[in-house]
Amino acid sequence: xxxxxxxxxxxxxxxxxxxxxxxxxxxxxxxxxxxxxxxxxxxxxxxxxxxxxxxxxxxxxxxxxxxxxxxxxxxxxxxxxxxxxxxxxxxxxxxxxxxxxxxxxxxxxxxxxxxxxxxxxxxxxxxxxxxxxxxxxxxxxxxxxxxxxxxxxxxxxxxxxxxxxxxxxxxxxxxxxxxxxxxxxxxxxxxxxxxxxxxxxxxxxxxxxxxxxxxxxxxxxxxxxxxxxxxxxxxxxxxxxxxxxxxxxxxxxxxxxxxxxxxxxxxxxxxxxxxxxxxxxxxxxxxxxxxxxxxxx
Numbered sequence: 193x194x195x196x197x198x199x200x201x202x203x204x205x206x207x208x209x210x211x212x213x214x215x216x217x218x219x220x221x222x223x224x225x226x227x228x229x230x231x232x233x234x235x236x237x238x239x240x241x242x243x244x245x246x247x248x249x250x251x252x253x254x255x256x257x258x259x260x261x262x263x264x265x266x267x268x269x270x271x272x273x274x275x276x277x278x279x280x281x282x283x284x285x286x287x288x289x290x291x292x293x294x295x296x297x298x299x300x301x302x303x304x305x306x307x308x309x310x311x312x313x314x315x316x317x318x319x320x321x322x323x324x325x326x327x328x329x330x331x332x333x334x335x336x337x338x339x340x341x342x343x344x345x346x347x348x349x350x351x352x353x354x355x356x357x358x359x360x361x362x363x364x365x366x367x368x369x370x371x372x373x374x375x376x377x378x379x380x381x382x383x384x385x386x387x388x389x390x391x392x393x394x395x396x397x398x399x400x401x402x403x404x405x406x407x408x409x410x411x412x413x414x415x416x417x418x419x420x421x422x423x424x425x426x427x428x429x430x431x432x433x434x435x436x437x438x439x440x441x442x443x444x445x446x447x448x449x450x451x452x453x454x455x456x457x458x459x460x461x462x463x464x465x466x467x468x469x470x471x472x473x474x475x476x477x478x479x480x481x482x483x484x485x486x487x488x489x
Contacts (some may be wrong), residue, residue, distance in 0.1 A: 214219040222342070223367050225411055226259045228252050231280045234369050234411050236362060237263060238340030241270035244293075245360045245369040246413065250283035257287065262327065269293045271339070274327060275371025276354040277304040278383075281413055296335070297327035298348055300356030305384065312385055313468070349373055349399060351392030354383045361403055361444045369411045370400055374423055377415035378432065379463050382472045389476030391483055397427035429460050437473055441481075447471040 226233045228248020230308075235257060236243040242264055248256050260269070269288045274297040275281055282305070285295060305321040334347040342364050349357040353372040357472065360369040372381060373396050382388045401424055404410065410418040436455045447470035456466050463469050 197437075223362060223365050224263050225417065226256060226263075228256055229280070229283065231413050232411055232415075234360075234367070235260060235263060236339060236342065236344075236365075237267065238342060240340055241268050243271045243339050244269055244288070244342070245273045245411070246275055246281040246371070247272055247284040247288060249280040253284040253287045255327050256284060267343055271296065271337070273297065273358070273360045273369075274301055275369065275413065276357045277301045278354070278359070278372070281371065282321070282325065286322065289324050289328070294329055295327040296329045296331070298345070298358050299330040299332055299341040300354070300386070301358075302330050302356075304328045304354070304356065310385070347399070350398035351386075351388045351397030353381060353393065354388050355386035357396065359400060359403070366405070366407055367409050367411060368400065368404055370413075370423075372413040373397065373400065374391070374410060374412035374418060374426060375414070376418055376422065376426065379465055379469050380426075382469075382476050384472050384476040384479065387476075387479065388431065389480050390437060390473050390477075391480060394427065394434055397430065401427065423459065432459065433473075437470075437477060441474065441477045447474045452473070463488075 205471065222237050224235045224237070226235055228246065229250070229252025231246065231249055233248045234245040242260065260267075268291055270293060272285065272288050272293050273294045274285070274295060277297075289295060305326045307320050308317050311318050331346075332348065334345065336343065336345045338344070342362055345361045345363060346358055349359060349370075357371055357373055359371070361371070362368070373393065375381070380393065382390060382393065400410070401420065404420045404423070406420055408420050410420065410423045412418060433456070437450065440450045442453055447467055450470050451467055455470070456463055
């Protein structure tokens with residue numbers, strides 16, 4: 193059985209996977225993963241309406257709204273969670289606030305969306321998002337709510353991908369949305385400009401593993417639904433990378449030195465842009481140099 197078949201089998205009866213490019217579907221009860229312009233949008237349907245985790249990338253709104261009608265015709269989105277501030281997860285927020293939905297996110301996500309900020313990798317400023325796109329309710333550590341009979345818990349994942357990452361856990365359905373803190377397809381990203389770093393990412397992954405069990409379906413911002421075992425394998429790989437990078441930073445190496453010395457070789461995955469990952473990781477490590485070793489100055 194190859195990886196695609198394994199994932200399909202594991203998710204059967206637990207989660208629906210829908211994508212415009214991939215018309216195969218895995219049927220479930222109330223939880224559906226939709227294509228939000230390449231990123232995942234998780235929709236939960238209850239007697240009280242729809243609840244979403246993330247709103248997808250800009251310009252994918254029409255397709256997303258059509259998909260929502262297919263799963264719950266005539267049902268409004270009551271609540272939207274933003275797992276972090278990036279536009280590929282918050283690009284259609286305005287569509288839902290205009291229809292009366294509330295948006296829940298971490299306080300840091302609201303702060304980033306409310307201010308102009310510098311995008312170092314692209315040498316430009318990003319304008320603050322319009323008020324209609326911003327979260328309407330924020331929290332600092334954890335929270336919970338009910339949607340029909342479903343218990344939904346959510347919590348902060350400090351400095352894992354950005355400074356405002358959160359998880360959303362549908363406890364009865366045993367579905368855990370984790371945003372970009374899991375990365376089964378794309379290079380793991382560390383938004384060091386906000387304070388994210390590789391140590392924070394590993395710590396956050398440990399929080400998520402403690403929430404999950406062997407039957408939990410873990411939904412990343414991009415890519416296929418993951419099992420706990422698959423998520424743990426990614427976490428263990430990131431811990432190995434963390435240990436290697438700690439050693440290289442203590443030696444005074446920069447990202448090019450690290451790449452040339454093969455710190456990403458012999459792992460269970462390859463990077464599409466290893467130098468960018470190492471640059472971001474090194475920036476984050478130096479920002480948290482006090483956590484490396486007493487001999488780092």
